[in-house]
Amino acid sequence: MTGGIRFDGVTVAYGGNVVLDSLDLTVEPGEVMALLGPSGSGKTTALRAVAGFVRPLSGRVFLGGRDVTALPPHRRGIGMVVQSYALFPHMRVEDNVAFGLRAHKVPKGEIPGRVTEALELTGMAAYARRHPRELSGGQQQRVAIARALAIRPDVLLLDEPLSALDAQLRSGMLAELARLHRELPGVTILYVTHDQVEALTLADRIAVMDRARLRDCGTPRELYRRPRTEFTASFVGNANLLPVTVAGGRVTFAGRALDVPVANGAPDATATLCVRPHLVGLGEGPNALRGTLAEVQWRGATHRLYVDADGHRLMADLRELRDPPPLGAEVVLHFAPDDAVLLPAGAGARAAAHV
Secondary structure, three states: OOOOEEEEEEEEEEOOEEEEEEEEEEEOOOOEEEEEOOOOOOHHHHHHHHHOOOOOOEEEEEEOOEEOOOOOHHHOOEEEEEOOOOOOOOOOHHHHHHHHHHHOOOOHHHHHHHHHHHHHHOOOHHHOOOOHHHOOHHHHHHHHHHHHHHOOOOEEEEEOOOOOOOHHHHHHHHHHHHHHHHHOOOOEEEEEEOOHHHHHHHOOEEEEEEOOEEEEEEOHHHHHHOOOOHHHHHHOOOOEEEEEEEEOOEEEEOOEEEOOOOOOOOOOEEEEEEEOHHHEEEOOOOOOEEEEEEEEEEOOOEEEEEEEEOOEEEEEEEEOOOOOOOOOOEEEEEEOHHHEEEEEOOOOHHHHHHO
16 A cells, blocks of 8 residues: 545544544645644644544545545554654563564564664664663654654654654754655655644645644645735744735735735735744834834844834844844834735634744
8 A cells, every 4th residue: 555645524523522624635645744733723633533543423534545444543554653652661672663563463584674674764773672761752752763664654643753852852853854754755744743843844745723624734835935824824933913904906004005015906805914023124124114112032043022013013033133222112123025925814813822
C-alpha cells in the first residue's frame, strides 16, 4: 500500500459533542502535512481517526487509496509517535524498537537488522543497550521515532512530538525531523502541533483547525504572506488586524485613507486589514499611523513596540533599534501598500487570543 491520506467528510463525536466536523482533506504521498490549531480544535482527533483509535460517526478514512475506516489500528501499517514517547521503561532501547516489529510478526531473523537500521537513521545506534531512564528527553524522542520507523510505514503520525522538550532540544529535533524526511521522501507524515514555528519549519502544507473544523489549508508561505481569514492570519504568525472600510475602491481606517491594493470590482464593505509586525516601520512613510507608545519588549534580535492608535493596539518588530522612544511618546508607524492584505471582516476573530 502506497502512502497518502484522505479524509472524506469525517465527523467524530463524543457523547453527542462533535469534536471533528465534516473534515475533507488530502495528504499527498510523501508530503508533510501539519495540523495546526489551538487545544480543542480537532487536530488530534483527526490523527486518531487515521490511526484507528476513534471510529468516525460519519465519513471515510483512506490510506493509499484504500478505505481503512473499519480496520483496527494494527492492520493499518502506520507508525505513530506521541508526546509522552510511550517507551517501556524495563526494556532496553533495542528491545523498545524491536517491540513493534514483533507485534507486526516480522520474521525473527530480520528484526536485529531492522532495529540497527532504525537506530542508525535516528542517530541512536550507540545507545541500543541503554534503558529509557538513562536517556535525555531528546534521546527518548529519537528512540520513539526509531520504533515507529522500524516497521517501515508508508504513513507516520506525529502527535505533538516535541511539546515535552525544552526550546534548545526542540530546535535540534526539528532539524532532525527535517533530515529524516529528506532521507525518507516516500513516507507521508501527518504532524499535529499547536506550535506555529514547528508547522512553518517542517510542513509542505499546513491545515489550520479551529472549533472542530478545517479553516484553511496551504503552503506555509501562502498562509503567512496571504492568509485568507483572520484566524489564519493571527494563528500562523503574529498579525496586526485593523477594521477598515472599503468604498469606491478606497480603504479607510478610523477615517483615514490608506494606500492598499483593492481588487477590481470589489464591493463596498467592511473588511479587516492584515499587516505582519515585521513589515511595520517606525517613522514617516506610506500609510502612516500616529499613536502612543504603550510597551516595548526587547527580544534579542528585535524590539517589539506596542502602539495605541485610534483605539487599536499595533505591533511593530524592529531590528537594530538601539534607543527606543520613551513610553508614552507619540510615534508614527508605517507600512508599504503591498505588505497589507485585505480579509473578510469577522471570520475567525477569536484567534487573536492565541497569538
